[in-house]
Amino acid sequence: MPEAPLYFQKGFGLKSLVREPLEQDYRSAFIDRVRANGHELAAEGLTIRLAKEFGFCYGVERTVDYAYQALLKFPGRRIFITDEIIHNPFVNERLIERGVRFLFGRYACGEEIDRLGPEDIVILPAFGVTAAMMEKLKSLRAVLVDTTCGSVLNVWKNVERYARDGFTAVVHGKYDHEETRATVSQALKYPSGRYVVVRDLAEADLVCDTIVRGGDRAAFLRRFEKAVSPGFDPDRDLERVALANQTTMLMSESLEIERRLRRAIATRYGEEHVAAHLRAFDTICSATQDRQDAVAELLREKLDLMIVIGGYNSSNTGHLAEMAGERIPTYHIQGVEELLSADRVRHRDPHSGRIVETPGWLPAKPLVLGLTAGASTPNSKVGEVIERILELRGLTVPA
Ligand code: SF4
Structure with a gap:
């Protein structure tokens, strides 16, 4: 019988050895000082308030740490990652510079997956991979370094249980997001497994209307x-x-979807039968929640504008920008290169998702500026942005 492929899920005990390169790549001593100063930096005519929680979450810290450990553990071996390790271009590019190759997605190196073998190492990212991809990788007998975040595994557990018990998973998420693709694939492990992915309240309402009428x-x-399981039948599959x-959605929206589904089920089957037709489990991770709460707290203060830093394809960053954008002028930028001048900023519009340029973003008057960063944004990138804002204002970085 062939041996099972080597599978690692808990690191290699090399944490102390990767601390230095990790700090070199992602830490910012400047941001450490701002944090120590009550998350605030006050200069002439400019106050910058940093959210209480921002930047790398525990899942991202862990996944990046394991990738660096893998590089140390397997010198001279080919090390691949299935797709983006997290949604931050700087972190993905840094890994490429350090020797990791990508199999799929925008950074794909062109290597055919079928050409991988037992000598190769494959890192599975924080989002996890689909059940089918996992089977494929096992069949290749490559060494697997699985960095799937524990909070994602928790969602999978729930979705599997729903499928086993004959409930259709209604997943609040983006059907083309790596995490959601991996999550819904868990339902398909069971013959009775079904799913539908709803992106927002409008799509949730369509599901609710179908349940009721x-x-x-x-x-x-x-x-x-593209958002339902194969052979989905709305008449049959929305009964239970x-x-x-998805762990990075807007919490307030997820809770509203639950309320609307509950109301639809009660209308269709009667209040007393809700439990037989509906299950709900909040699977938004605590790191996402903490970052959203911190933005809500910042927005209670008097801010003139908000900067949100993170990859343009980062779901959690996008939601932080949406929250702030409802209240004050908000600029979601990927990094310092987007601060073109004191007059022009290039950023992602949270509503259209398009990258646009806006003039007059940093007016020359006393300003209070709020700042946060998504769960995949390293502190080094946050530090660069603050330094650039100071520079655009003709101010120097305080020692
Ligand atoms: S955002 Fe949440 S689920 Fe995603 S990696 Fe971070 S802690 Fe894990």
Whole structure:
């Protein structure tokens, strides 16, 4: 019988040896000082308030740490990662510079997955991989370094349980996001496994309407073409539903979706039968929650504008920008290179998702500026942004 492939999930005991390169790549002594100063930096005519929680979450710290440990553990071996380790271009590019190759996605190196073998190392990212990809990698017998975040594994556990018990998973998430693709694939491990992914309240309402009134089956399947399990039948598969979330969604929206689903089920089957037709489990991770709470707290202060730093494809960063953008002028930037001048900023519009340039973003008057960063943004990038803002204001970085 062939041996099982080597599988690592808990690091290699090399933490102390990777501390230095990690700090060199991602730490900022300047940000450490701002934190120590009550998350505030006051200079002439400019106050910068940093959110209480921002930047690398525990899952990202762990995944990056394991990747660096893998580089140390397997010198001279080919080390691959399936796709982006996290949604931050700087971190992915840093890994490439350190010798990691990507199999899929925008950084794909061109190597065919079928050409991998037992000598190769494959890192699985914080989002995890689909059940089918996991099987594929096992069949190649490559060494697997699984850095899937524990909070993601928790969602998978719930989705698997729903499938086993004959409930269709309604996943609040983005159907094309790596984490959600991996999550819904867990349902398909069971013959009774079904899922539908809803992106927002509008899509949740379509599901709710179908539960209450039935409706146009063909229109439903057209709308959710890419977001339902194979062979999905809205008449059959929405009878018993169970809610889960991509870990990085907006908490307030997830809670609202749960309320609307509960109301739809009660209307259709009666209040006393809700438990038989609906299960719900909040699977938003605590790191996402903490970062959203910290933005809500910042927004209670009087701010003139907000800067949110993080990859443009980072879901949790996008939601932080959405929250702030509802209240004050907000600029979601990927890094310091987007601060073109004191007059122009290039940023992602949270509503259209387009990258746009906006003039007059940093007016020459006394300003209070709020600042936060998504869970995949290193402190080094946050530090660079603050230093650039000071520079644009003709100020120097305090010692
Ligand atoms: S955002 Fe949450 S689920 Fe994602 S890696 Fe961080 S802690 Fe894990």
